[in-house]
Amino acid sequence: MLVRRQTNYSKWALLLLVLVLSSNLLLYRSPFSTIIIPDEAFWVVAGSLLDLAVVSPLLLLAAYRLSAKQFIGFIATGFIIARFLIPELYFEPFTFMFYIGIAFEALVLFAEIALLGLVFYHAPAIYRSVKQQNDSPLFALLPAVYQRIKPNLLISVLLSEALMFYYAFCTWKKKVPEKLTSISLHKNTSAIAFNVMLIHAIVIETIGIHWWLHEKSLILSIVLLLLNIYSVIYFIADIQAIRLNPVRIKDGKLYASLGLAKRIVVPLSFIRSIHWGQEPEKSALLFVANDLENAEPQVVINFKHPQQATLSFGMTKDVSQIALKVDDPEKLKALLEE
Known part of the structure; x- marks a missing residue:
């Protein structure tokens, strides 16, 4: 990577x-x-x-x-x-x-x-490791793989795609975790509705343009159709990932994610300071769900030293600050103070 x-x-x-x-x-x-x-x-x-x-x-x-x-x-x-x-x-x-x-x-x-x-060879052991962690695959899959295999860009991309298909097709029977240590990011926003709107727009665009383009260029129409199908699958997976992965405090760590686009796990002992109502730095990683209006983060968390966050396609980024906007800020404040 x-x-x-x-x-x-x-x-x-x-x-x-x-x-x-x-x-x-x-x-x-x-x-x-x-x-x-x-x-x-x-x-x-x-x-x-x-x-x-x-x-x-x-x-x-x-x-x-x-x-x-x-x-x-x-x-x-x-x-x-x-x-x-x-x-x-x-x-x-x-x-x-x-x-x-x-x-x-x-x-x-x-x-x-x-x-x-090598990944396929270790697949059974990786599956058992993910199940034993009793954690969301969004956070557990990559660490389980990299316990056995050295981090690699191609593997990170393929695993990220696997996560996308998993959340798009295999999570519909899973219930949203409602725990004392978790706080959702999206319920007071239009993030889910925004993704649904994008899915509808892509489907309508596919129906309208594909048949017209089919007569002009068969190859181009097929490529566009495949890209649109991929986009619909991605947005469905993103909706599920947002719903099923709220901000959590677990085992002395802060788990924060926003769909498939970004996620981070930080030990609470690595937090240097917490500021409510403060403007984040430009380099801060934002966990703020999409809304019709520009939403401002409620809390800024600074780390003692840079922490590694995972972005789209398994890319990584070192960040010293994250900013969050949650549905229940008082609950998050109480959890962080504890």
Whole structure:
């Protein structure tokens, strides 16, 4: 998983990365290319290869925490991008580097497939671990998998998709937990109605546009239909995830989530301060359900040191502050004070 470094240097590194990529794009794919590129373009192409396969991965390393495998993968990707960015006439002396990049990517792909096989191998043990935790799969699945397998971006994405299908199709008989230690986020808002409205809009748009587009382009109409089906499944799953996962205080930890989009688990001992009615920082992670009007958070919670939150598709983010708006703020206040 790509975890952003919380430094000012990471922002500058990303800016430089954009400049490096855009300058090479303009060099080879702009109306001025024939004027800028000399007849003997060997050293120009060599410089571009250095930019794409060395400088760009180093800038990514400065912006994100990369493993050795990820860093090598970005180097290989740089060679492959260079092959498609640089015209074949100029790239011909460096063709062997393209095949080296392909070989590295094939090795990385094989490693990822092997990891997926490992997940299926451990699936029974993972299922038992999730059941034993007696917790919501939204919080329990990823930790149960990563107890046995090293965290990986592809696995995180696939597990997030599995959670989406689970909440969309397998949770309709589950009851909303009504406990003394849980507080809902959505009952006093229009979050559920908003998602239902989006589902209706997608269905109507699918019926209206699909048949018209079907006559124009069969492939495009099928792609649009699949995207719309996926979107409907996602919003149904999001509704269920919001309903079934209220804010909870359990086993000395604060569990907060907002559908499939964001969630975090923080030990109460890691909370530095709690402020009611305070404006959150721009970097704060907000747990505020959608409403017809702009809803303001009721409480801001600061941590002693950054905590890892899980976002869409299994992405992670380190946050030092979260802000919440709940249906029963007095109950949350009492639970946090206890």
